[in-house]
Every structure is written in C-alpha cells, then in structure tokens.
Amino acid sequence: NAGVTQTPKFRVLKTGQSMTLLCAQDMNHEYMYWYRQDPGMGLRLIHYSVGEGTTAKGEVPDGYNVSRLKKQNFLLGLESAAPSQTSVYFCASTGDRGILQETQYFGPGTRLLVL
Amino acid sequence: KQEVTQIPAALSVPEGENLVLNCSFTDSAIYNLQWFRQDPGKGLTSLLLIQSSQREQTSGRLNASLDKSSGRSTLYIAASQPGDSATYLCAVLETSGSRLTFGEGTQLTVNP
Numbered sequence: 001n002a003g004v005t006q007t008p009k010f011r012v013l014k015t016g017q018s019m020t021l022l023c024a025q026d027m028n029h030e031y032m033y034w035y036r037q038d039p040g041m042g043l044r045l046i047h048y049s050v051g052e053g054t055t056a057k058g059e060v061p062d063g064y065n066v067s068r069l070k071k072q073n074f075l076l077g078l079e080s081a082a083p084s085q086t087s088v089y090f091c092a093s094t095g096d097r098g099i100l101q102e103t104q105y106f107g108p109g110t111r112l113l114v115l
Numbered sequence: 116k117q118e119v120t121q122i123p124a125a126l127s128v129p130e131g132e133n134l135v136l137n138c139s140f141t142d143s144a145i146y147n148l149q150w151f152r153q154d155p156g157k158g159l160t161s162l163l164l165i166q167s168s169q170r171e172q173t174s175g176r177l178n179a180s181l182d183k184s185s186g187r188s189t190l191y192i193a194a195s196q197p198g199d200s201a202t203y204l205c206a207v208l209e210t211s212g213s214r215l216t217f218g219e220g221t222q223l224t225v226n227p
Contacts, residue, residue, distance in 0.1 A: 004158070033214075040216045040219070041219075042119075042204075042218060042219045042220070043159075043204075043206075044217075045214045045215070045219070057202055058214055059214065092159075102164075103164050104159075104215070106159040108157055108158045
C-alpha cells in the first residue's frame, strides 16, 4: 500500500494564479482532511470530508475549495492564490470508525510558495 | 477555544538518556489525545493514541500518559537513540469529534 500520496510535492505560484492539490489514499478510508502547517501556528484544519461526495469547513477554510468526487481522492483548490497561502499542505485520512477511535494517516506534504 | 502547548520547544540529549516531553491542553473535555512524530520535510506518523478513558499507552520504548482532569500528557522515551531525532507533536480531539487541535511540537535531537 502506498498509503496517502500528495501531488505535487512543491509548487511556486504567482499571486492570483489558481491550482489544485491532489490527495489520494489506497486504504479505503472514509474520512479525509486537508491541513496547513505554518511556523508558530502549528497544523490547522482547512476542510475535511466524512465520505464520498461530502465536504465540510475546518478552522481556516477561506480562500480554499475542496471536492471529494471519488472516495480515494480529496482535492484542494486555490482559486486565486495569495502570499498568505504560502505554507506546507498536508492531507490525512482515517478509517471507518473515524477519528474518535482511529489515528490519522498523513501524506508527505506539498510545499507551496506564492510570490 | 482549545489550545495545546508543548514544552520544551526544543530538546537536545545524549544517546541513551531517558526523556519526557510535555503537552498541556486548556479544555479537558476531549475524546482522545494523540502523539505524532514528524521528520524534517516529511508528513506526520502516529505514535500513540490515548482515549479519554485511558491513563496511558505503551509502544516499545515509548509510553504516553494522560491526565485529563489536569489537562496534561507526557511522552516518555526510554533509552533514546539518534534515530529518535524528530519533532514530536501532540494533538487533542475536541468533543465535537470533528477535528484535532495540534501543539507546535518539541524538536528533539539525540546526539551520538
């Protein structure tokens, strides 16, 4: 099993450009999450999904959109990138019992620089 | 709002030493607490998950304790090795059950 994979690993954007980050998991997990990690702020939840076709807002959702068209994929979109979105983005997934009972499995991260 | 604090922010120890990492949280109404490890440039790897009804969990040389009433958890690492060098993060699951709140981590360096 590859676990949780993220594409791309690194990206540089100019302010105003758009992009989509792809997260894929091969563990048949129901729950998927997008976090950003910033120095001095820790990891913060952007959006999450409790199953195919569902999405919900986390702690810092503004400026991001997500979609979960397939169970194994969770996409994070930036419609108009801003320098404040420079960060490391992590995707995570959890099994059927959810995070009440199970831990989260994290991807390797995507480093995004917005100029 | 739940806040998670980890002390110290950084720790450097010689190989073989036993050490304790600390985590405190402001709201004791939690479902569980987790400890993660993060290597430089990598994602997080789960180490231990303690349910709110439990007092401790053990995995190999790692032992995590939870005192929910006082809002504290400790991660004990026995006989530390250079391969233990990493950032250790704790996270608590809020009673809403929807998300984890993370601390900023303790950066551990174990010197040979």
